[in-house]
Each structure stands twice: as structure tokens, then as C-alpha cells.
Amino acid sequence: MTSPDPTRPNLAAHIERGLRDLRDLVALQSVSAQGRHLPETAAFVTRLLEAEGFTVRAYPGEVAPVLVAEAGEGPRTLLIYNHYDVQPEDPVALWESPPFELTERDGRLYGRGASDDKGELASRLAAVRAVRERNGGRLPLRVRWLIEGEEEVGSPSLERFVAEHAEELRADGCWWEFGSIDPGGRPVLFLGLKGVMCVELRCRVAASDLHSSLGAVIDNPLYRLARAVASLRDDGGRVTLPGFHDDVREPSEADRTAIARIPGDGQAVRDTYGVTRPLATGPAYHKRLNLAPVVNVNGWGGGYGGEGSKTVLPAHGFVKLDFRLVQEQDPARVLGLLRAHLDAQGLEDVEIVELEAHQQPARVDAAHPFVRACVAAAWEAHGAEPVVQPSSGGSGPMHPFREVLGVACVAAGIGNVGGRVHAPNENIVREHFEKGVAFGVALLERLARGSSS
Known part of the structure; x- marks a missing residue:
């Protein structure tokens, strides 16, 4: 003993x-x-x-x-x-x-x-x-x-x-x-x-909800928000804001060495939470988790969400987002890029509301x-x-x-x-x-x- x-x-x-x-x-x-x-x-x-x-x-x-x-x-x-x-x-x-x-x-x-x-x-x-x-x-x-x-x-x-x-x-x-x-x-x-920038996108098209038959002649705020969100990343999760990646620093040799030594590829996370759509596995998992910026959709609201159907054209809607940023990216600059991008998509009426304090x-x-x-x-x-x-x-x-x-x-x-x-x-x-x-x-x-x- x-x-x-x-x-x-x-x-x-x-x-x-x-x-x-x-x-x-x-x-x-x-x-x-x-x-x-x-x-x-x-x-x-x-x-x-x-x-x-x-x-x-x-x-x-x-x-x-x-x-x-x-x-x-x-x-x-x-x-x-x-x-x-x-x-x-x-x-x-x-x-x-x-x-x-x-x-x-x-x-x-x-x-x-x-x-x-x-x-x-x-x-x-x-x-x-x-x-x-x-x-x-x-x-x-x-x-x-x-x-x-x-x-x-x-x-x-x-x-x-x-x-x-x-x-x-x-x-x-x-x-x-x-x-x-x-x-x-x-x-x-x-x-x-990572740094973080939390925002809410808001869109309003009327003072009151409308009958959905009027969707033939009045735009839908949830559709406009869907367009905005869909334009922010591709199917692989890469952020598609023009200029967003300009300040991202290439990983150093020390970064690459450290990441190569990290065991596993996220399988424990996938098993614990029952993940069905991973964006990265294998060697890419830890590289992206440590060093890749990302945009997340945190929540969406507007219109009718109860049981059954309600044929309504919502007056307004919102979506909450967070951007996770990596070294050298500045939240204030990313906020400007987001505004410019939405305007370029013809979404000038989609309002950006800053939530909480940004962190670098x-x-x-x-x-x-x-x-x-x-x-x-x-x-x-x-x-x-x-x-x-x-x-x-x-x-x-x-x-x-x-x-x-x-x-x-x-x-x-x-x-x-x-x-x-x-x-x-x-x-x-x-x-x-x-x-x-x-x-x-x-x-x-x-x-x-x-x-x-």
C-alpha cells in the first residue's frame, strides 16, 4: 500500500x-x-x-x-x-x-x-x-x-x-x-x-397586424428579416458580410501547434446535446471553435405562434443575433459593416438595435x-x-x-x-x-x- x-x-x-x-x-x-x-x-x-x-x-x-x-x-x-x-x-x-x-x-x-x-x-x-x-x-x-x-x-x-x-x-x-x-x-x-456583439434586427411594415390576404400588396416583416439573416452566412457557417474577415489574423505557428494537441473532435458535445447538424468535425473542429468568427441567430419573434393557423400578416417582427469575433476584429467596425450590408441588400428599413455592451x-x-x-x-x-x-x-x-x-x-x-x-x-x-x-x-x-x- x-x-x-x-x-x-x-x-x-x-x-x-x-x-x-x-x-x-x-x-x-x-x-x-x-x-x-x-x-x-x-x-x-x-x-x-x-x-x-x-x-x-x-x-x-x-x-x-x-x-x-x-x-x-x-x-x-x-x-x-x-x-x-x-x-x-x-x-x-x-x-x-x-x-x-x-x-x-x-x-x-x-x-x-x-x-x-x-x-x-x-x-x-x-x-x-x-x-x-x-x-x-x-x-x-x-x-x-x-x-x-x-x-x-x-x-x-x-x-x-x-x-x-x-x-x-x-x-x-x-x-x-x-x-x-x-x-x-x-x-x-x-x-x-472571443469578442461579442449582440444586436436585434427589427422590421415594421404597418401600425397593426393585417389580414393575410393583403400579403399580395403589402410586404411581410418576417420575410424581410429572413432575407437579412440568410444574407449573413453561408451553409457552412462562414460569415458573408463584405469586409468582415479583413481584420482576422492568420493563426500563428504556436496557435496551430496548440490546436493540433487538443484531443477529440467535439464528439462529446455532439453526444451530450444530441447534435444533428454539426458544422465542423475532425481537425477543423478545434480550429473553428478557437479561431473562427461566427454569427448566431439567438431568437426570432413576430406574428402568430400558437396552435393551429391564423391567417395574419404581421405588422412587425424581430430577430436577435450575436457575432463572436476573433483577435483584431472590432465590434464597432462590424456594426458598421452590418448596416452597410443591409442597406446594400435593399433592407434599409431593417433597424439594428445594439443589445448589452460589446466586448473585444x-x-x-x-x-x-x-x-x-x-x-x-x-x-x-x-x-x-x-x-x-x-x-x-x-x-x-x-x-x-x-x-x-x-x-x-x-x-x-x-x-x-x-x-x-x-x-x-x-x-x-x-x-x-x-x-x-x-x-x-x-x-x-x-x-x-x-x-x-
Whole structure:
């Protein structure tokens, strides 16, 4: 029988306390899109941090308070970014357990925010507690923590906030708010994010709905929106806006090498969600997910959608879109290209309404010392080689951290391919929460020692 490694911390008590924190956090319905329970959740997070020796300052945001916390001392400083807001729970009927009650089934923990982002926050706080305990009640490095409540509505306050509070946020590296563990148990680290631009296209042809017989002489707003949407991409998913790809940077040799090392081709995603029309498989899967821009149709409305038929000519309609952008693409320029393109198609009456705050793409070089420290900590905590993705397919407010603070950002966390983030039955795997705490301990202590490998 192998003797236990005396250098590995016993984290069981910290994990259980972290899960209690997560249960309390999930119970707070901090839905930023609807302005629910945001000050209450900020106050609860403040109390959690203050109990661990953090000094917490709360600043007003456009939607919710922004928290900046600090604790510890030492030559190295780690910045952690998280958010306490969550997506709406709708449609509630599809949840198999109450969305705001953390519920365990078959080794998974279900609840809105269990993964995005309250599970990440709770696991990281558990790691801080463990490191303090192992160091006689003190943190052997400085930890600065920015926790906002507006991420799920585009972080409208954050870019200005980071610029105005740059000195409070300086650090040697930033541990970003998410990450995942693949079906084989390998931790997945992301070195960047795509940008995002969310818009709604609207079209109105009359002051009131009309009898459909008048379709012979009056145009249809849903048809005009269908024309607009169909003109934005081809059948392979490539965006067809003229000029859209002009600023897209060719992948570097390091990008190509990293992508070639990523295992799998998305089969686990296709199996988990029952995908019937994949746009990329094989080697193209990870290249497109990391480095290709895309336009998505998020939702469509207008006219009659009830049972049976209703012969109506709708007066108006709308369609919601998001553009995921890659390095060097500017959302403001893409917005201009979209307007020019619709006008050129004779769709001048299709209105473009900007939704939420646009976010620019951001990346960090894989050779950065902080990236190496995160890779080494992931090896230590998981006992498996990390998968390093040059970019996530998703988006977030990383750009000001890179451009204003100049800090390297690495996303490493506890998500999973079946985590159903933003959907009913959002979940984490209990074992992944435990591994997340272990990774946090390994990263904090490695940085405190000044080691990057």
C-alpha cells in the first residue's frame, strides 16, 4: 500500500465548507438581466470574503455593485476575476429540480450558477481558506479579487472601472472566471476569449397586424428579416458580410501547434446535446471553435405562434443575433459593416438595435510565465496533462485586463461538457469541484514560491 504524500493537503473539510457556500450562493436569485437580488448577493459575497481576512470595497455599477477585495502579502500578486450574477432560469418547466436549490444527483450538483459562476467562486474561496490554514493563518502572497454582478448582461461598467481602478488591480497574473475538465479528466485551460456583439434586427411594415390576404400588396416583416439573416452566412457557417474577415489574423505557428494537441473532435458535445447538424468535425473542429468568427441567430419573434393557423400578416417582427469575433476584429467596425450590408441588400428599413455592451477579443501568449504556472498547477492537481486552448469559443470582459492592466489572463475551472451553462439543469460534477479546490491551492502556493514550472 502506497504511503500518503505528506506534501498534499487534506482538503476534505474545505471542500465541504465550499459546497455549503455554493448552496447559499445558488439560493440567491441574482439574475442581472432582471435586476433581481443583486445588492443582497453582493453583500453576502462581501461577508464571505471578510470572514477570510479580505478587505472589501464595494463600488456602484450601472446594474450591480462591483466588489474589489484584497488580502495577504508577499512579492507576488494574483488577481482573480469572478461574477456573482446569473442567467434567468427560464424555461422553469425544463428543470428537473428547483433552479435555486443546489441539488445533488448521481455525483452532479444542479442549480442556476452552480457552474457559471458561483461554483467557481466557491471553489476558489475554499482554496484560499486551505492555503491560509497551511500557512499558519496568513496568505503568503497578495490576492486581489474583482467580483462583479453584470457579466451576464455584458459587463457595461467594467471597462471604465478597470481603467479608473488600475492601481488597485495590478498583478502578476489573472485567474479568469471559468474553465473546464474534459470527459477524459484532463483540465482545459483557455488563454483568451472571443469578442461579442449582440444586436436585434427589427422590421415594421404597418401600425397593426393585417389580414393575410393583403400579403399580395403589402410586404411581410418576417420575410424581410429572413432575407437579412440568410444574407449573413453561408451553409457552412462562414460569415458573408463584405469586409468582415479583413481584420482576422492568420493563426500563428504556436496557435496551430496548440490546436493540433487538443484531443477529440467535439464528439462529446455532439453526444451530450444530441447534435444533428454539426458544422465542423475532425481537425477543423478545434480550429473553428478557437479561431473562427461566427454569427448566431439567438431568437426570432413576430406574428402568430400558437396552435393551429391564423391567417395574419404581421405588422412587425424581430430577430436577435450575436457575432463572436476573433483577435483584431472590432465590434464597432462590424456594426458598421452590418448596416452597410443591409442597406446594400435593399433592407434599409431593417433597424439594428445594439443589445448589452460589446466586448473585444483578448489573448495571451502561451509562453508567458503565468501560463506556465497555471499549466504546472493543473498537472499537480489533476495528475493529467492539461489541454491548452488558445481561445475559448465564448466571450467575456477580458480585453481591459489585457489592454489596460497588461496582465496575463488564464481561465481554469470546474465546468464540464454536460454542464448546461445558461440552460435548464445547469450543473457541475462534485469531483470537479474538489479538483478545482486542489488546483487553487497548487496555483496559490506555486505563485507564493515564485515558481512557474
